[in-house]
Amino acid sequence: MTDEFKPKTTAEHLLWLLHEHGVEHLFLNPGTDSAPVQEAAAVLTDAGVPIPRIIPCTFESVGLAAAHGYWQVTGRPQCVFVHVDVGTQNLGAMMHNAFRDRAGVIVIAGKTPYGEDPESAGGRSHVIHWQQDVPDQAGVVRGYAKLTLEITRSEMLARGVGRAVQIARGGRPGPAYLMISRDVLMDPPADVPGRTSGYAIPGPAMAGRETALRIAGLLAGAERPLLITAKTGRRPEGFAAITRLADRTGIRVVDTPESGCLNIATSHPMRVGSPEAARRLVAEADLLVVADCDVPWIPKFVHPRGDAVVVQIDADPLRTDMPLWSFPADISVTGDGATVLDEVAALLPEVDLAAKWPGGTGETPAAPAAAEGPIAAREVVEALNAVLREDDILVEEMVTNAGALHAFVRRTRPGTLAGTGSPGLGWALGGAVGIKLASPDRRVIAVVGDGSFMFAVPTAALCLAAEAGAPTLTVVLNNDGYRASRLPVFELFPDGVSAARGDAVGTRFRAAPDLAALARACHAHGESVDDRAVLVPALERALSAVEAGRSAVVDVRIAPN
Template identity: 70%
Template sequence: MSDRFRPATAAEHLLWLLHRHGVEHLFLNPGTDSAPLQEAAAALAKAGIPIPRVITCTFESVALAAAHGYWHVTGRPQCVFVHVDVGTQNLGAMMHNALRDHAGVVVLAGRTPYGEDPDSPGGRSHVIHWQQDVRDQAGIVGGYAKWSLEITRADVLPRAVGRAVQVARGGLPGPAYLMVSRDVLMDPPAEDLGRTDGYAVPDPPAADAETVRRIADLLARAERPLLVTAKTGRRPGGLAAVTRLADLAGVRVVDTPESGCLNIPTTHPRAVRGTAAARRHVAEADLVLVADCATPWIPKYVRPRPDATIVHIAPDPLWEDMPLWTFPADVSVAAHGATVLRQVADALGEIDPGTKWAGHPCGEPSDGDPPASAGDALTARAVAAALNTVLRVDDIVVEEAVTNAPVLAEVLHRELPGTLDGAGAPGLGWGLGGAVGVKLAAPDRRVVAVVGDGSFMFGVPTAALCLAAEADAPILAVVLNNGGYLASRLPVFELFPDGVSASRREAVGTRFRTPPDFAAVARACHAHGETVRDRAGLVPALRRALEAVESGTSAVVDVHVADD
């Protein structure tokens, strides 16, 4: 096909290159700068030339969240097109999430045209072409993009696209930011279409034999070894590596809130469940292995004991992009946790895991949930228990529950790799768009997003549900609706325990006095919508919603829960 393909414009060449570099989807939020790409997509489709699937997105942040979610499942970067500087700004917190979660994505942004003459193809033709000519468009994402480049000549396209996908995928993955003006896109293409091979990425680094032996020896001698991890389960084989080490060496495993993935089956006997239990184990451990985790504990609440040995394992165990990062480390290993933990497990000799942490329970005691009955107040714990009732083992749960995330981590059952997902970063509004991206990457799986009411609104639900419909990627969104920003209320009580706010159990700006009807929002977007206010109606509502999803329609179940 490449021998016969001769693009008519640089825009056609660009779409062809993206496809050849493995980009399967182009999430498009169009503007005046995207016209050459829109025409190129139509022309190439008519000619039978394969290009990425173009999916219309009505808001940029949702598009980037979807590309991020797709990366989680496949490890393949997808492309998001945004309109010059203003579209770049609308990416907002999703750029932060892509940076912190090391998500490989390619953002393609237009640039205001350069030409002004009447005979300049693609030149300036509207007042906004002067208004949107800013001094430093790339600077908008300068602190968050891993790499950026403006394409100013058509013959640069092959190298620019190849480099963008390579950088997004390789090393510490992250967002690559490309800019191109529409007059460049309308230029005649380069004579040489360019190579689309030769852009290999390196294999993940491994620990040297001496370091592996040292960690294995530390594990063999430790009486209370603890593994604190966040993103090891994101790598292929990561969950298996964590689980194997827990079984072989009696290591307890703390899965931190920043994880955004499943690192060990939630029902594994050595999985530490509950915040209080996690802090207790950190305080008591004589060996703490920290794998792929930037914040293994909060020093305000707990610190390892003074004689504990601390081992940090991560591709960048110094976390150089965090200016003030001062967690102690006795051993520091620059490699992926999945790789090193597998190496250590291979190197371990005979260890009786039963001698480790003898008599110390992993989690918090629980009396379970009371039986469901009409009129009982709903809690996040009850919602998690209900999800355990209706979910299949291979369903994928996308979590953005904020203050209720610890409850889900403690109660929700997930066993298989990849069945728990999240942004792994604090930029709210990821969950809905991320869930659509996950569904696109795993079309045969049911995808359930569990979000707070605040994060549901941050997620631009009209745009997210529209994207799900446009992409034929239906999802279920379960909203834990506690009527406001509990995450912003609790710090007021914490900092001012004797203050007026604490005495009233209220904080200014954290209650939604006139919130939208989320179920009605869903129905307005041609999705199934229900509101649940009592325990008895919860499981039936979830089942109806999942039936809607299986029939091809997204669904929203708005569950009103107690906020404390």
């Protein structure tokens, strides 16, 4: 706080505190409760007081996805401001994604004003101020937030914001949810400037030498060791630790399609690139090391050997947020995957990978068949390989076609593949904007299904990209329906009517929108492709538009399987 400026309202103090705690962006979906924050932003800007950059969002879930994407790149929580209970509800599945992907984000929601007298500053003045006074607003997100807290007095603000940032970032990161009514936001600040230090973030947890030596000994003696990981490679040091361990021990690495990140280079000989190979290796392994992974295998399809040793490493190895989680573990380590794997790797000498695997790893993809008929998902991935740079960031939400991406995409640098690994569809477009904000000098390309594209509120996402000055390319694999919802019908009823018809109720789009036209309506470059011969040129044109400052959408018609 400068000597020349002192905040006059709690809203002004809030923006100052957020900036002091390192929040660089506030994604705002305004409502009747945000007026004090909007005025505070104008006052502080005119006074030259630094505050987070405020980016307007036309739909709340897109703003939260963007904050989540920014976290993935930087590890720094950003803020989303939403309108009371209804704005909170519009966060929807993106709150689930942030929780499951361990994304440190801060959501601030308005609250129905308390005062109703004429002299009550910020008091109730609309019908909705009674309608939105619900018994448990925080209950909307309580199961998906590490912290829920209402700021009922200005004296609480400095502690509440500091605690929210600390909890969002620390330990196993996740969302923090604060509520504050507009009459409190208009109150004079009671605690100025308020403490902004003393909210230390715990460092990564280590295994300790004794446990690390035990794991290293198991690795040294294992004949068929297997590492299964989902999130460890999210940070560059995790990518490096996995690579180091693979180089030193010859351990095979299952980089799960649900990971939402690149855990090891796709060209590394120890990477397992297909779900089928992963299942086979789970069944054969005598040692399984599971790091930062919610679901290491699907018991319906595969089980480890009865004599296999399972080592589990996670910030919460008990998975207390999953009531029926019961995967076996012989050694359970409460620790940070990157830190523990690096501890273990440091205790081991390098091995000759060619000698350990004399027949090779057997993971080389088969040669592609002759191209004919509709464009296949694999061909889209190969076209992307032809146009992507090494430092481009690929954002993936392909659902049933994700296997093709993970099997055939070429990515060698940490941080060049992103996703949530969570089931809430519609993240990729907003997430790509946040990733672009965090990586302004790099190209960001989202690859999604047509269902994911529409779940993402594309008009709001494209608007956000334009408002934020963060253009991205979205490539849509368009099969005119919800294949992910069709396959379970065939799985559960293999001899049923739906399987015989090759269709399932509610999974085909009979009057789908023109996605390229939708993009153009939002001032983005848009084109449709149904001929493989023009796919690469179309992607090149779209990337040229992105480099010129416009977002782009390429709608690729693939086989309607």
